[in-house]
Amino acid sequence: MHKKVSALVTSRAQYGRIKLLLEILNNDPAFDLQIITAGSAMLHNYGNILDEFTRDGFERVDQLYISVEGGDNIAMAKTTGMAITECTTAFQQFDPDLILINGDRFEVLGAAIAAAYTNRIIAHMEGGDVSGTIDESVRHAVTKLSHIHFVSNEISRQRILKMGEDPSHTHVVGSVDIEFLNHAPDITDLSFVNEVGVGHEIDFSSPFTMVMQHPVTTGEDNETHIGSILNAVEELDIQTIWFWPNIDAGTGAMSQAIRRFRERNHDPRIRFIVNLLSQQFINLLRRTSCLVGNSSAGIKECSYLGIPVVNIGSRQQGRLRADNVLDTDYDIESIKQGIESQLNHGVYPLSSIYYRENTSQTMADILRRATPSVQKRFLD
C-alpha cells in the first residue's frame, strides 16, 4: 500500500541524523514524503534550510512558525501549543497516513498530539531511554501516543513493552546517531573551528577537549553549574572548544554566565562556538581527548568512538552507557579530577551498545509493511 509520510525536522543537527532515512523514503515509490520544518531548523546560521532540502531532492517542505521567543519555561510551553496548532494545519493539507518523529525535545510532543488526535499512525525513534530534565517526561508521553517504536537498544525496548506497547511494533534498530557517525566523511583540516566563534585559537597539533553543557529545564541552577565547569576548565588550563548551550529554557542565564566569565578572564584557552555543521562536529569528536558536559553525544556517539567522557549532573541520568563515561556532580574539584582522570586514561575500546547495522534501511522496510491499528491498546 502507498503511504504518505510526514517527517518532522526541528534542527539542522537532527536533520543530519535522519537524512539517510528521509532519502530512502524519498527514493522509494511506496512512500510520498512531506518534510515539516520548524523551530531552530529555520534559523539562518548556514543559509536557508529550504535551499538545503531542495538541493537534497526533497520537494514537499512545509515551513512552520512555532517558536515563541523568551528562552524560558513559559516560552517552551507556548511553543508546544503553537506546534500543535501549526502541525495540525500542515497535516490537514497533506493528509499523511504516518508521522515520523524522533527524540524527546519539547515540541515533538506537540507534533505527536496533532498526529494522534487526527488519527494518524505515529512512528517514534529513540523511545524507551531514560534521562533527566523535561526530556524524560516528554519521551515517555510521546511513546504512549505512538504506534511504532524504533529503539536503539534492548533495554529501552523492554521499558516500552512494560509501558503496555505492542511488541510486534517495537523494534531495536540501533541509533541513527551512530549510523550517521559511521557515514560522516573524514575531514582532516579542522581549521574551520578558528574561522567561527570567538576566543582562543585552537592548535590542532596539540590535544584539545570539548565542552557541551546544555540547560536542564527542571528547576536546576544552570547558571551556577556552568560557572563551575568554566572555572574547572580554566584552572586545568587545557585548550578547549566550548559549544554554546542549546536554546532550551535556562539558556539565557547560562549565556550570561559565559559572558561574565569572558569579561573577567581575558585570555582563557577556550574557543566558544555557537554552531557547526554535523559532519564538522563529528570530526572534532573523533579527535578530541575528552568530551565534558551533559550532551547525549557523550553517551551515544562517544560510546562507539571510545572517546573519554566526563558526564556532569542529571541530564543523562539513567541513560544506558558504556565504559567511556565517568559521571560527576557539579562540584569544581570533582569536575577537575574527572577530566584529569579521563585525559590520563585515553581512548576506550569501541562499544556497540547503541549500534545496529543498517538502521535507516531497517526502519524504512518496517514502515513499508507496518499496519498498526490507529486505536491503541495497553497490553498488560
Added chain:
Amino acid sequence: MHKKVSALVTSRAQYGRIKLLLEILNNDPAFDLQIITAGSAMLHNYGNILDEFTRDGFERVDQLYISVEGGDNIAMAKTTGMAITECTTAFQQFDPDLILINGDRFEVLGAAIAAAYTNRIIAHMEGGDVSGTIDESVRHAVTKLSHIHFVSNEISRQRILKMGEDPSHTHVVGSVDIEFLNHAPDITDLSFVNEVGVGHEIDFSSPFTMVMQHPVTTGEDNETHIGSILNAVEELDIQTIWFWPNIDAGTGAMSQAIRRFRERNHDPRIRFIVNLLSQQFINLLRRTSCLVGNSSAGIKECSYLGIPVVNIGSRQQGRLRADNVLDTDYDIESIKQGIESQLNHGVYPLSSIYYRENTSQTMADILRRATPSVQKRFLD
C-alpha cells in the same frame, strides 16, 4: 508547607464529581486554590458557571477561552494547542505549586503539558484505566507527565507502576464518581425530564431505559453505529431517555443521524435530552431498568448501583468491569438481544470495585503531605 493548587474544571459534570475535593482544599488553610474553568463548563445551559463557583465559595476562578469550533478531530487538536497556551498564562499569573487534573479528555493533556513544562507538580486522578478512543492514549500520556497518581482500583495502580511511576506516589483512593453517587441527594420527582429535551413524554410509573452513546474519535463510523442503536431501541419499543452525544470529534455526524431518525420516525417512545444537572442524572440512573451505550457511567456508577448495562463497541474496551455489564458489538440484533437479556435479568448485586471510603478526604490528606521531585525518573 503552604501549597498553591490550580484545579482544572472542563465541564459541569466533572465539576460535580470533584466539588467535594475542591471544597475540602478550599476550607483547608494549608491550601490556596485557583480554579481554572474552560471548555464546555463555560457554556450557559444552566446559567453562568462563574455564579456557581461564587455561590460555592470559590474566590479565585480563571476563565480560559480554549475551545475551537468545528466538532471534529482538527478542532480537538487545535483546542489542545490553545489549552497549553492559555493554561500556561493562567499558571504564570497564579504560580501554583501543584496542578490537579482528572480523567482523560483531550484538553487535559494540554493542561498537563503547561504544568509539566513550567515545573509544577501534577496530581492526576483516574489514571491507569484502559479504554478505547483517543482517551486511551491521552490518559497514559498524562500519567507519564504526572507526579502523583490517584487511581480507583488496584489493577490500575499496577499498570501505572509498570509504566515506571513511583509507588510511593501512586495511591488507590477509589473513584470520585462513586463518592459523588453516594452523596447525591435523592430526587423522587423525575418530572424535570419532561420539561427539557424533545420527543416522547416519559411515564415514570413504568420502566424506562437510558441510552448514552458518545463519539469514538479514532476513525470509527460513529454515524452508522448510533443508527444501529436507534433502530434497535425503536424496534424494542421501550420508553427511553436518550442523551445527546458529547462534543467530541464525530458529534456532528451522530447528531445528523439522530435528526434524520427523528424525521423518519414520528412517534418513537424516545425522549432526547441534551443536558441534566449531575444530581438529576444520578437519580435517573438509580431508577433506570437498563443503561445502553458506551458511557463510563455504565462501567463505574452502575457497578456500584447494580444497574444492568449493555456496553456497546470499543469505547470502554479493557476497562475493569463488574458483573452488571454485558458487552455487544454494533450489530442491531446483538444490541436488541443484549437489552432484552438485561431487562430480564434485572438489578445486579452492588460491586465495590471502584469504591473506597472517603475518596476526596484521602486525596486532600495526601496532597497536603506529598513532596515529589519535579524531575521525574522512570523506575525500572
Added chain:
Amino acid sequence: MHKKVSALVTSRAQYGRIKLLLEILNNDPAFDLQIITAGSAMLHNYGNILDEFTRDGFERVDQLYISVEGGDNIAMAKTTGMAITECTTAFQQFDPDLILINGDRFEVLGAAIAAAYTNRIIAHMEGGDVSGTIDESVRHAVTKLSHIHFVSNEISRQRILKMGEDPSHTHVVGSVDIEFLNHAPDITDLSFVNEVGVGHEIDFSSPFTMVMQHPVTTGEDNETHIGSILNAVEELDIQTIWFWPNIDAGTGAMSQAIRRFRERNHDPRIRFIVNLLSQQFINLLRRTSCLVGNSSAGIKECSYLGIPVVNIGSRQQGRLRADNVLDTDYDIESIKQGIESQLNHGVYPLSSIYYRENTSQTMADILRRATPSVQKRFLD
C-alpha cells in the same frame, strides 16, 4: 498578468452574495482562485459547505479553524487572533497576489492584517459606510489596510478619499447584496418556513412581518432591547417570522431573553427561525409587510424592494438610507407605533441608492487590470 486571488468566505449568507463574483473570477483564465472558508461557514446546518464549493466548481478551498467558543467580546477578540495566524498560513501555502474581502465582520480585520503584513494587495468591498457597533471601527481600519476599494455609493467613496485613500483605486460599483437580490430565483411556495424553526405556523395568505435583531457588541443592553421588541410584537399580535440573532458577542443574553419569552408566552403568533438559505430569505423579504430590527437588509435590500422597515437602535446609525426606513429607539411604544405606521404606509417606491449595473463583472474587470503599489501612502 496572471493573478492569484484568495477570497475569504465566513458565512453562507456572505457566500451567496459574492458567489457571482467568485464564479466570474473562477472562469477567467487571468485569475487563479483560492477560497478560504472559516467561521460560521463551516457549521453543518445545511450540510458541509465544502460539498457546495465542489458542486459550484471551486477547486482550491482551504478550511480554517478560527472560531473560539464563548459568544462574548473576549471570544470575538481571540477569534480574530486565530484568524491572523491561520490566514497567514493559508496565504503562505497559496501565495496569492491579491486578497478579496468584504464587509465589516470582526474576523475580516484579522484576514486583512495577515494579507497586509505579508505584502499582498487587498481588495475590500463595502468600505466607507458608517454604522454602529464594533463594525464601524472594523470597517474603517480594514480600509486603511486595503489597496483597492469597491464601494456601494458615492457618499462612501467620498469618505474613503477623505481618509487618504487613492481615488484611482476607489470605485463605486454598487452593492453585491442588491445584485444578488436581482438574480435570486423566484420561490412562490414559502411553506419551507413552517418546516424549520419552532412556534407559530405562518399563514402565507395573510400579511406577515419579519424581525431581525442582532447583537450590538459595544456595551449595549442587548437583552433588554430584544425584550422590548418581543413585547411590542406580542402586543401588536401580528404574525411574525423572527430570525435568531447572529453569533456576535452578546448573542447568549439575547437567546436567553427569547427562551424566557417563549416560556412565559405560550402561543404568540411568532415563528422563530435559526437559518435559511439566502434565496429563501430573499423571497420572504420580497413578500413581507414590514421588516423590524437592526439588520443591514433593512437598509440595503429593502431600499431596492421598497419594503417598509422599522430600524431600531444604533446598529445602522449613519448608514445611507432611502425613504423606506423609519428609525426608532428601544422604547416599546415607539416600536409599536413604528410598526403600525409602516404597515399603514405599505410599499415604498424602489430606490437605487445601493444599486449599480453589473456589480460583480465590474469588480472582476478592475481586479484584472489593477496594479496598486503594495506600499500605501496617505494622500492629503
Added chain:
Amino acid sequence: MHKKVSALVTSRAQYGRIKLLLEILNNDPAFDLQIITAGSAMLHNYGNILDEFTRDGFERVDQLYISVEGGDNIAMAKTTGMAITECTTAFQQFDPDLILINGDRFEVLGAAIAAAYTNRIIAHMEGGDVSGTIDESVRHAVTKLSHIHFVSNEISRQRILKMGEDPSHTHVVGSVDIEFLNHAPDITDLSFVNEVGVGHEIDFSSPFTMVMQHPVTTGEDNETHIGSILNAVEELDIQTIWFWPNIDAGTGAMSQAIRRFRERNHDPRIRFIVNLLSQQFINLLRRTSCLVGNSSAGIKECSYLGIPVVNIGSRQQGRLRADNVLDTDYDIESIKQGIESQLNHGVYPLSSIYYRENTSQTMADILRRATPSVQKRFLD
C-alpha cells in the same frame, strides 16, 4: 472618576520615551496602572526589564509572550495574532477602562484590536503622521480603532480629523521623543561605545557620524540597500557608529549583508553596535556630525537638536521634517554626496515642529478628564 489604565511597553527604547507619562499616571491616585510588557522589551540585553519596572515603582506588570521567531513577514503577522490573544487575556485579568498605546509598530495593532473588541477606550499617541513601510498602514488602522488621539503636530491632527475622528478628542501635545530628549541627563564620557559592539574603536575627540538603517517590510530589497550605504560610508572613510537594524521583517538579510561586508573589509572605520540605553543614545546624537539612514530619530529628535541628517529611501516618506533633513535614494553616489554636503553644512537651527511644553503632563490631564463614548462614529 477613578480609571484603570493598561499601558503597552514593547521595547526598552519605547519605555524610555513614555516613562515620564507612566510615572505621572502611577503617582496620580486617579489612575490604577497595569504595565503590559511584550516583544523585544523582554530580551535580556540589559538585565531583566521586570527588575527595572520594580525599581521604577511600577507594581502591576504583566509579561506577555507574543513574539514568534522567524524575522520575516510571516512571523510579523503571527506575532500580531498572538498579541491579540495574549493582550485579551491580560485585559480580562485587569479589566482596564483605558488602554494606552503609542506609535505604529505591527504588534500595536494587535493590542488595539484586543482593546477595541472588548470595549475599552483606546488612547493612541503619535497618530496622523505619514511614513513608508507597513507602519504607514498600521498607524492609520490603529487611529480608526482609537478614541483619544495625542499627536505631535497640527498637520497630523488635521489628517486624523479628515479620517472622521472627533476633534474634541484629538490633541496636539508634541512628541514624547523630544520631551525625553530634553530630560535626558548629559553624559560627557562616551567611552561606553567602545565597550560594546565590535569593530573600529571610536575616537571621540574627532568627528563621527552615525548610521541607523532599519528594514522596510513592504517588499524592498533591504539587503542591496544596506550594502550601498556600507559601501558609501566605507568609501568616505569617516569614523562611524553603526546601529544594528531592528528586528522587523527583513532584518535577517540585512544582518547577513553586514556580516559579509565585515568579512571582506577587514579594517573599516566603523563600530557596529546592537543596542544602547536610551540616554546613551541621546548623548551620542547630541554630538554626532551627521545621522545617516532611515530612522525616525533623524526626523524627530534631530529636528530639535539641529543635527544634519541624510535620510535614505522610503521609510520616512511624507513625514513632517525640518530643514536639517536631506533626502536621498539608495544610490551610492547620492548617499556619499548627501553625507559630504551635510558634513560641510554643520549644525542647523533648532526646530520646534515636534515640540510642545509638558507633553506627558498634558496627556495625563486629558486622560483624567476624558470620557469618550466606546462606540465610535465617523464624523463627516
